[in-house]
Amino acid sequence: MKIMHIGQLIGGLDVYIRNSVAYLNDEFIDFVIIHGKDDKSRPVIRNNNIVKEYTVSLSRSLNFWKDLLCLIQVIKLIVKERPDKIHCHSAKGGMIGRVAGLLTQTKTFYTPHAFSFLSSSLFSYALNSLFPSYSDFYFCFHSMVYSFSPVASSKPSH
Numbered sequence: 001m002k003i004m005h006i007g008q009l010i011g012g013l014d015v016y017i018r019n020s021v022a023y024l025n026d027e028f029i030d031f032v033i034i035h036g037k038d039d040k041s042r043p044v045i046r047n048n049n050i051v052k053e054y055t056v057s058l059s060r061s062l063n064f065w066k067d068l069l070c071l072i073q074v075i076k077l078i079v080k081e082r083p084d085k086i087h088c089h090s091a092k093g094g095m096i097g098r099v100a101g102l103l104t105q106t107k108t109f110y111t112p113h114a115f116s117f118l119s120s121s122l123f124s125y126a127l128n129s130l131f132p133s134y135s136d137f138y139f140c141f142h143s144m145v146y147s148f149s150p151v152a153s154s155k156p157s158h
Contacts, residue, residue, distance in 0.1 A: 004085070005021070006093045006100075007088060031051050034053075037057065056077070086101045088109070090112070094111075
């Protein structure tokens with residue numbers, strides 16, 4: 001099985017993706033990571049091997065043309081790598097990953113480490129609220145994040 005992570009490798013998200021990939025004890029899973037060009041500086045290691053990574057025009061700020069370019073880049077990488085599942089993270093990686101998963105018909109998982117509207121604009125929240133139906137699963141690690149999620153009205157699976 002191949003899992004493609006999509007998100008910005010900065011701060012806590014860098015630590016989360018790096019640890020998830022490095023310490024998952026399953027030799028039958030291959031990982032591919034897509035992240036922004038200005039993200040982290042050291043490779044992700046799994047079983048003493050460097051994990052395949054691609055950089056795209058993924059940035060935190062909203063810019064229609066840059067975000068469209070990023071979406072096109074991600075779709076091309078999904079077609080090239082043919083992952084079984086996409087695991088997208090955070091607000092921007094989540095939006096780009098979920099739309100790309102929908103367009104390529106790839107099963108998509110979304111982990112909202114925090115919703116952008118908690119620290120940003122109502123516009124970001126509105127965009128994020130449009131995409132819950134484009135995820136096959138939501139993973140929320142904290143009840144506060146879940147309570148603010150667009151899917152909070154549905155019962156969480158345990």
